[in-house]
Amino acid sequence: MSSESSDADTPDAYDELLDHTKRVSNLREAAGVLNWDQQVTMPEGGTPARAGQLSALSAVTHDLATDGRVGAWLGQLRDADLSEERQAVVREVRREYDRERDVPGDLVERLSRLQTEAQQTWQEAKANDDFDVFAPTLEDLRDLHRERAEHIDDDVSPYVVMFEDGEPYLPLDTVERVFDTLREELVPLIADIREEGEPLPRPFEGSYSDEDQLALCQAALDELGYDRSRGRLDTAPHPFMSGNQFDARVTTRFKPEDPLDALTATIHEFGHATYQLGLRQDEYATPLGQPRSSGVHESQSRFWENHVGRTRAFWEYFAPTFNDHLGTDLSAETLYEAANRIYPDNLIRVEADELTYHFHIILRSEIDRAFVEGDVEADDIPQVWDEKMEEYLGVTPDTDREGCLQDIHWSYGFAGFQNYTVGSVLAAQLDAAVREDLDVDSLVREGEFAPIREWMTENVHRHGQRYETDELVEAATGEPLTADHFVEYAREKFTDLYDL
Incomplete structure (x- = not known):
């Protein structure tokens, strides 16, 4: 039953609270469209006006969300029979x-x-390979986020x-334990691949427009069942998705020498x-x-990217379209192997393979936390980044563009990189669960x-925020x-791929 449905005994306070909540949500949705436009279609010179628009919207939204009436309604509902x-x-x-x-x-x-x-400062700093341009803004962001916290x-x-x-409901120390497990398990697996694995192909030659x-990415979306009446594909400096259940837009970007990059991002x-x-x-805006959560959201993207789009079965189906x-004239097996090649010398997180990806996340999370807690200053980040890249991946970027400036995330805030690994881990757990049924x-x-x-949709999407994170995971998979x-998935897959 929809939360909009009003039974005879539903307190008036609930209906008033729900109407108010929808107004707040709709303002946030409007801000989301402006954010999408800034990254996709807005001209470079539009930032001053957009900053004013979004800051005004955020102020109005905050005022509504913290209106004293909300506190009063919540007080009336504290012991209500709902x-x-x-x-x-x-x-x-x-x-x-x-x-x-x-x-x-x-x-x-x-x-x-x-x-x-x-966001504009970051784009300029990355384009010019000049971290010093971004550093003062990064420090100001940290200070404001700390003040808010x-x-x-x-x-x-x-x-x-x-x-x-x-x-909100997954303790940070739980994520740290996941990191510990991945360090313990993935480091020796990657070492075995480096030392004993049979090389996988690099089949692409020349440049692809x-x-x-x-057109390839559009075809993939159509094959997967993307609803074009409620979405669209565009390009952006950093691929992302934005929207809601009526309008969910996706973006990608292209590397001329590697068409798999855009495809997997899409x-x-x-x-x-x-x-x-x-x-x-029927629950839009509630x-x-x-x-x-961010981690649950990431589980959906990592599931489709890795547990569908990087499978042998997918390439047996999709190779002709590719x-x-x-x-090209590449076999399904060649494309499957190319899509799953491990390359620890890769510098870019969004292009990383399934195993080394997590060390990109761990190093970012460590720098992120040290910066917020004052153990690292902005000017130190490029050097610390390079040192951790060498420690975790055995490679050092030649430029900050390929290093600490590659991600847009610090333009928004901090303490979010962990959820990429949470999503990958949950994606494998969901994959195990769905394979019991299908x-x-x-x-x-x-x-x-x-x-x-x-x-x-049945096991994850339709629940919205009905459950806390641990409850949702257990309801969908039968375990925390x-x-x-x-x-287990990584060992089995890459032992087979690399003939270990």
């Missing part, structure tokens, strides 16, 4: 209200303006408060879009129609992706979050 869904709505609104009510509105406005300006809860580390913005790659963002499009339409669009490889080999999408499935 359905489980309505209890979940109240829980999520209460959590946001409790976190944000002591944050000054002018701080929210200043932070929003700086985040908008920082201290208003939310001055009894815990500001970094923990920031982490809870994107992952953006037009041909765009499938990754398609996975994010499936989550948004799978949310309940917590029941919003995704659970060859037709790019004028013959995934047979479906993929026949291009029948709908049953897989429907399984994810664990790295065991990812470790």
